[in-house]
Amino acid sequence: DYSFREVKEDSLIRRRQLIDKGVKFIVCFFDENSSDDRMSIIPNKRSAEIYAYFIKKMLEDETLGMVFKPGYPKTLYQRISPISDLIEKARSSGRCIFIDKGSHVTERYPTEAAQAADLCVGFLFSGTVALESYLSGMPTVFLDLEKMYSNSVYQWGEGKVVFRSLDSLFSAIKKYRENPESMHGFGDLS
Numbered sequence: 001d002y003s004f005r006e007v008k009e010d011s012l013i014r015r016r017q018l019i020d021k022g023v024k025f026i027v028c029f030f031d032e033n034s035s036d037d038r039m040s041i042i043p044n045k046r047s048a049e050i051y052a053y054f055i056k057k058m059l060e061d062e063t064l065g066m067v068f069k070p071g072y073p074k075t076l077y078q079r080i081s082p083i084s085d086l087i088e089k090a091r092s093s094g095r096c097i098f099i100d101k102g103s104h105v106t107e108r109y110p111t112e113a114a115q116a117a118d119l120c121v122g123f124l125f126s127g128t129v130a131l132e133s134y135l136s137g138m139p140t141v142f143l144d145l146e147k148m149y150s151n152s153v154y155q156w157g158e159g160k161v162v163f164r165s166l167d168s169l170f171s172a173i174k175k176y177r178e179n180p181e182s183m184h185g186f187g188d189l190s
Contacts, residue, residue: 008115010112011111011112011113011114011115011116012115012116014067014097014099014113014116015115015116015117017094017097018065018067018094018095018097018116019065020094021065021093021094021095022062022063022095023063023064023065023095024063024064024177025063025064025065025118025119025173025177026064026065026066026067026116026117026118026119027054027058027064027065027066027067027117027118027119027120027121027173028066028067028068028069028113028114028116028117028119028120028121028133028138029050029054029066029067029068029069029120029121029122030069030071030110030113030120030121030122030123030129030130030133031047031050031051031068031069031070031071031076031123032071032123032125032126033071033072033075034046034047034079034080035079041125041146044079044080045082046145047079047080048079048080048081048082048083050145050166051068051080051083051086051087052083052086053166054066054068054166055083055086055087055089055090055096056086057170058090058093058095058096059089059090059093062095064095065095065096065097066090066095066096066097067096067097067099067113067116067117068096068097068098068099068100068113069099069110069112069113069129070098070099070100071129073098073099073100076098076100097116099112099113109132110128110129110132110133111132111133111135111136113133114132114133114136114138114140115136115137115138117138118138118139119138119139119140119141119173119176119187120133120134120138120139120140120141120187121140121141121142121143121169122140122141122142122143123142123143123144123145123146124142124143124144124146124148124151124153124162125144125146125148130142130189131189134187134189134190138187139186139187139188140161140187140189141160141161141162141163141169141172141186141187142161142162142163143162143163143166143169144162144163144164145164145165145166147164156189157185159172160172160183160185160186160187160188161185161186161187161188161189172186
């Protein structure tokens with residue numbers, strides 16, 4: 001947790017960049033590596049679809065900002081190349097930031113991206129970045145596209161801390177933004 005304070009200023013600068021573009025709510029998404037290797041949990045096509053979904057939601061809503069924090073930034077743009085035009089459109093909006101510094105693996109702490117956001121999203125199968133985000137004070141939820149329904153996180157609250165689909169996640173985000181009190185426990189991993 002020593003890094004939480006160390007990156008706070010950089011996080012606030014990123015947050016301010018988005019707010020200056022009219023953003024009212026910022027979602028941070030932590031991806032994992034994707035690969036077309038048969039042993040990979042997430043194939044590149046699926047990774048591109050996930051990024052495209054987040055970007056399209058952001059482009060539809062001028063008050064929504066995105067911070068993307070890839071775990072393996074060096075290969076990200078090759079892996080999701082089918083959506084390169086969409087990525088460029090997102091970047092040119094000024095409401096989307098990719099924290100993509102790193103030779104192979106990322107050179108930035110997850111908390112640096114998390115502290116710029118209002119909500120963090122990570123995959124259920126790799127909870128460490130989500131845990132760090134929550135410990136640094138950010139509401140955090142898990143996305144479970146791999147159908148790990150026996151995971152004990154489901155007992156904490158499906159629809160509050162774990163989501164089975166991107167659609168259900170964004171429905172909850174919309175509801176939370178409209179009335180946070182109606183979503184007691186949303187993003188609360190305590």
